[in-house]
Amino acid sequence: MNAEPSPSRSISSHLRLTMSVCRGAWRHAARIALDIALPTLCVACREPVHGDGVCADCWAKLSFIAPPFCPRLGIPFVYDPGPGLLSMEAISDPPAYGRARAAVRYDDVARTLVHALKYQDRTDLAPAMGRWMARAGRELIGEADALIPVPLHWRRGWSRRYKLAKSARFY
Ligand SMILES: [Zn+2]
Numbered sequence: 493m494n495a496e497p498s499p500s501r502s503i504s505s506h507l508r509l510t511m512s513v514c515r516g517a518w519r520h521a522a523r524i525a526l527d528i529a530l531p532t533l534c535v536a537c538r539e540p541v542h543g544d545g546v547c548a549d550c551w552a553k554l555s556f557i558a559p560p561f562c563p564r565l566g567i568p569f570v571y572d573p574g575p576g577l578l579s580m581e582a583i584s585d586p587p588a589y590g591r592a593r594a595a596v597r598y599d600d601v602a603r604t605l606v607h608a609l610k611y612q613d614r615t616d617l618a619p620a621m622g623r624w625m626a627r628a629g630r631e632l633i634g635e636a637d638a639l640i641p642v643p644l645h646w647r648r649g650w651s652r653r654y655k656l657a658k659s660a661r662f663y
């Protein structure tokens with residue numbers, strides 16, 4: 493048996509393919525026009541940026557925390573004092589917790605990013621900032637029995653326009 497499609501069916505599939513290609517080209521052109529009319533701005537300095545997040549200048553100003561740092565507080569040392577030595581802050585005023593880590597120093601650019609995420613509806617920053625935090629806390633998370641999210645009151649979450657999943661709500 494010959495299973496050749498009928499001419500009308502072939503024309504129909506060709507028309508669908510052509511329309512799909514046209515739609516893709518139209519979306520691409522619309523995206524370019526939108527990028528020109530409303531360029532994405534750097535979250536920190538508001539200069540046009542290619543992609544999302546921060547521009548190269550602001551990225552260079554972010555101070556990612558890397559060893560050596562205080563094993564208790566996670567604050568960076570200027571020099572490496574040797575393994576296990578605590579910072580003066582951790583010795584003079586020991587915290588209630590065992591160990592803490594941070595991804596970046598809380599300086600101008602980092603503060604702008606955190607405020608954009610928390611107060612300016614820039615939840616699009618969360619995936620990148622979450623990856624930074626996961627990397628900074630990798631050692632602690634690897635040794636932990638559980639990862640417990642700190643609950644946010646629903647009114648505060650609502651005011652920040654966070655979309656809380658039912659499983660993430662705490663009352
Ligand atoms: Zn910038």
